[in-house]
Amino acid sequence: MHVQVVLFDGFDPLDVVAPYEVLYAGGQASGGAVTVELVSAEGPREVISGTGGLALCAVGALDLKRADLVLVPGASGRVGEPGEVPEEELGAGEWQQDEFIPVRLGRTLATELPALLKLAMDDPGITVATVCGGSLVLAMAGLLEGRHATTHHMGLDMLDATGAHAVRARIVDDGDLITGAGVTSGLDLGLYLLEREVGPRVAHAVEEFFAHERRGTVWRPQGPTPTTF
Template sequence: MHAQIILFDGFDPLDVIAPYEVLYAGGTASGGGVSVELVSAEGPRAVVSGTGGLVLHATAALDPARAGLILVPGASGRVGEPGEVPDHDVRAGERRQDEAVPVLLSRTLTTELPALLKAARDNPEVTLSAVCGGTLVLAMAGLLEGRYATTHHLGLDMLDATGVNAVNARIVDDGDLITGAGVTSGLDLGLYLLEREVGPRIAHAVEELFAHERRGTVWRREGPVPAHL
């Protein structure tokens, strides 16, 4: 399995690094069964995160035609208000340090990223994944209507508003769409992806290496509907 983790201006570093390290370790544990790279819609470039100006480097352009996994992180900044409007005069690679998360997520819609993500969604050989606000990027791009997904608990209402069936769970598996909740869920998401795509023994080995136990039940649209408790 090859994983492409997307960088965009203002991304949350933990949303990227947590699954990157888990998947990279899974590649080592599986003898090369998993590979992972950092990409951007624009191609190779330095990308400034939303946390203290930390920079990570995309080494390639996002390729929606490549089979495997594509993962969208969330953004890091002020909590802000859902109705805040992005300043489209801010150029790529630049941002003000006081910008709100909804603004940073909305700005991705002005780039080539939505079109690339749509092509990826329409590719039967691609599994889309997202952590935290990354699910909102997919939803605001109109790519998740009718699907089941999760995001940070502060964004669940926004998911509902875009026609997504929002689930208050740490990890939601909706077939070719797998999403994680708040930022630390990136660890759990990475481990679950290893379990699903490579096998539980590989996932367990990485879990032991990282001294981290996944928590919560992975939500799937399976089994009987529970009665109201």
Template sequence: MHAQIVLFDGFDPLDVIGPYEVLYAGGIASGGAVSVELVSAEGPREVVSGTGGLTLRATAALDPGRAGLVLLPGAAGRMGALGSPARDTGDEPGPQEDSVPALLARALRTELPGLMAAALGNPEVTVGTVCGGSLVLAMAGLLEGRHVTSHHQGLDLLGTTGAHAVRARVVDDGDLVSGAGVTSGLDLGLYLLEREVGPRIAHAVEELFAHERRGTVWRARGPVSAGF
């Protein structure tokens, strides 16, 4: 499995580094069955995160035609009001430039939504999201009818886009697997290793990082709870 982890201006570093380290370690543990790289919509470049100017380098352009995993992080910045940044025209006072809504809006004005749409349309690609990464896809109109999670402060917004927002740590909707808050990227990475490579590899990485996955991976299977 080849994993492309997407960088965009203002990305959250932990959304990226957590899954990157898990998947990279999975590649070592599996003897090369997993490879991972950092990409951007624009191609190779230095990409500045939303956390203190921390910069990571994308070494390639996002290729939605390449089989494997495409993982989209969220943004880091001031929370502000998570309205609908995609409709921010500049005619009225908008969110602060360093706020999460503004950073997500900026990502929506790049080639990223089109590339992610192509990835979602490729039957050989699994799309993963961490935290606000699912909001980017949802606000681009790409998640209607899909089961997905995000940071708890973004779940209401998800519901306004036609997506089915699920309050869970990790949600598996087939070719779309999403993680909730920032540290859920570790859980997401371990789950994808288990699903795509095998539980023994995932367990080996889990032991290496001394991190135990939290919660049940939610899937649209089995009877619906009658409540408590």
């Protein structure tokens, strides 16, 4: 399984590094069954995160001919509900270090990323995964209508507003779409991807190596509808 983690201007570093390290370790523990790299829609470049100017390097372009799984992180920046962000700030303009998170997520719509993600979502051979606000990138591009997904708890209403079925869960598995909730869910997402794609023994070995115990139940649209407590 080859994983491409997509960087965009203003990304959240932990959304990227947590699943990257887990998946990389999974590759080592499985004799190379998993490979992972950092990419961008534009190709090789230094990409500045939304956290103190910390930058990571995209080694190549998002390439759907090579990717089995595309992972989209969220953004970091000033915290604000979508309704609290001034309309003029949601528009275009110079990229600033001190911006609201919804603004940074919205800027992806002016790049090649949404078109590439649509192709990935339409390809039955590719799984798309997200961490935190990464699902909002898909939702704002109109790609999650009718799908089950999660995101940071502050963005669940926004997810619902785009036509997605927002689920308040740590990880949501909707087949070829797997989404993680808050920032640290990237660890749990990476481990779940290893369990699903490679097997529980490799996932458990990596879990032990990182001294991290996964949280929550992975939600799937299966089984009977629970009654109200």
